[in-house]
Amino acid sequence: MKNTTDGRGLVSRRSFALGAFGTSAALMLAACGGGTSSNAPSTGAASSGAAKSTSATLTLWVDAERAPALKQIAAKFKDEKGIAVKLVVKDFAAVRDDFITQAPTGKGPDVLVGPHDWLGKLVQNGVVAPLQLGDKASQFAESSIQAMTYDGQVYGLPYSIENVALVRNTALSSEPLKTFDEVVAAGKKAVTAGKAKYSFLVGLDPKQADPYHTYALQTSFGAPVFAQKADGSYDGSKVIMDNAGGVKFAEFLARNGDKGTKVFNSNITGDIAKEKFLAGQSAYFLTGPWNTPDIQKKGIKFAVDPLPTAGDQPAQPFIGVNGFFISAKSKNTLAATEFVVNYLSQEAAQDALFKTGGRPPALTSSFEKASTDPVVKAFGEIGANGVPMPAVPAMDAVWADWGGTELDLIKGKEANPGAAWKKMVATINKKI
Template sequence: MLVNRRGVLAAGALAVASSLLLGACGGSSDDDAADDSSKSSESTLTMWVDAERAPALKDAVASFKKDKDVEVKLVIKDFQSARDDFITQVPTGKGPDMIVGPHDWLGKFVQNGVVAPLELGDKAGEFEDAAIQAMTYEGKTYGLPYAIENVALVRNTALLPEPTSTMDEVVAAGTKVVDAGKAKYPFLVGLDPKQGDPYHLYGIQTSYGVPVFERNADGDYDPSKLGLGNPGGIEFAKDLAAWAKAGALNPSITADIAKETFNKGQSPYFLTGPWNVPDMQKAGLEIAIDPIPTGGSEPATPFIGVNGFFISAKATNALAASEFVLNYLSSEDAQDALFAQGGRPPALKASFEKAASDPIVAAFGAIGKSGSPMPAIPQMDAVWADWGATELDIIKGKAQPAQAWPKMVASVQTKVAG
């Protein structure tokens, strides 16, 4: 695949938490389980965060400590296990007060009743509309966004100075570079050896009129309408096979191999996100950011991933947690720091405007405006395995597109229906 501080506390948050005392304390690690007599008299919050983002939050934590005399413990948590551990631990009272994560965790969080709604009020207008949309589920907003990310086609301009627009043109241009002895691969995208990568390939797929789910009249994803079964699905599957046969999709190239290979100048194209750009620049590459190439007749619509902060439904310090998230993590300073740490375009408009002085950031942001938030509905968990495995088998030549794609759709429909 997927990546906030000042002013007066919003009235909605105060209403939700007005009866709570700042002297309560949330916990998330073994030493937090000590009895009240061992705790400091000052209030304490805990936040689960991955190692990459923790350094960017230190200034916000220090400001909150200085202003409110409330400590925020940043508990480093493995990203792969954070969602499920949060769902398991919050109901027991042992989870954190807050967690950092992508918006597509939201459906499971709401389904399990482990996150509290967040009243952004006028602050919502300070963020990109797509970011607020992603953090909204069944009409309620649950998270404060800080970054929007999506993939694009990164082009090595030393190998190919001019952009192309369709996937067939990309493959043809890349093949010419390979045939000229200037590169080893015409096109790169990382493929998981067991599950492929429907996330990265999704923008191309949507150009065939094949979203993963259709939307209802309110714009929400409708789990009863599986777009994977649309007529263009088989056409997309056939083109996957053709591009693989042409050497543009290689099942032996993982995400790490694709990154290393591109940074060595061995391919003109890499379908990836902004998280890989810093290492490209360190490698001395001159790059351009192109829109997702199309295969069908419709626009390419990549997934948008929105990262943000969620407050536990069982937070023992709900008032303090709300103030920290709404009034400290929403500031330009906090959002600027998170951008500087991870390179993901900020969700806060003011921070994005500054970051977009970099044409690479601006280009990713422009492409993201044409994207759609990854579905946060719980049924999405039932989609990935069959979808990715089928694409991988087609790319490997182990499955016939016209038979494999409808079989995959039927299997996913059964699983989604439960």
């Protein structure tokens, strides 16, 4: 997914994940607005035996990419339950904040699709309702349910899991490699041979670099963003990446930036990186499954490799889980819960969303089918070693300074990378 700020001011992964997919009139399925009241009681439990009703209309905010995949399941719900689902195409660059603003007024949707790392902000503002998944929870990847859990409560029905990996042009580099230095060396070999122009590609935002894509390299230095509690959840009270590993990572970025090896190029955005890789100008592209369909269409033979280590620890990417949330302000809670828990959890719905977006399904049975594709299987295996994107509200205070400092390091603006990194963390902790 492309070009979304995702509530953190970064145009990144949704190059990844949940981008703003221009909203055209042809794709606008309905006007914005909340569903009409069904006078249904508020409950977190789905009722698969609910009687048909013609008095309710559910509104679901969705992006242009996923809207077509949801039309069929919405039609099935209308046929079986007598309740229409109005799909409203929204620009995901602003949808989270629009939802927080409009939900309390009754103008928001009954159901919202979005990434799990919105949860902290949504729960903090009291605009999403807990879900009771019951036995259905066991049908999904455990990591996806964990990602949709906040303060011990499940708030979303997951449908996909995504993370970055190293995409390799097999015509330019024949074997998977384990370390970042080995990858760069192989990329430079292709450049020296006149077969490529860049040794390595990763898209960087011109204002805030891209901590999302580079996080796996950072974790290989042993510098996680937050501490973790005993139950594995993040402790958002303090950022801890100013340790010795963080300093080494800062030095690594500066060493490989515009005034060093130029492996990280501040002038190469996500779109440019993709364009150059599709043109066969690099052996390596650090990206996610959202870009592999275009690589396949281009006819490039490629492999999906585990993320290389730059430090002496495993490279752990962020895991992003996408799913569906129910508005705490919905007047149609019972119908919305029925649709989310008992319809969007069906294989047909999860399969359709996978075919549209190409992201590994969260529903285990759908993933098993999808993983016959080696690309899907590879991303899934790499994601199994990843860590969930922090959903704590404090994360909103992290992205801007984190990304800005990374960009300054890559541009060579910091004479003392370690000191700049520690200053960044101190600034973030003051904001928190």
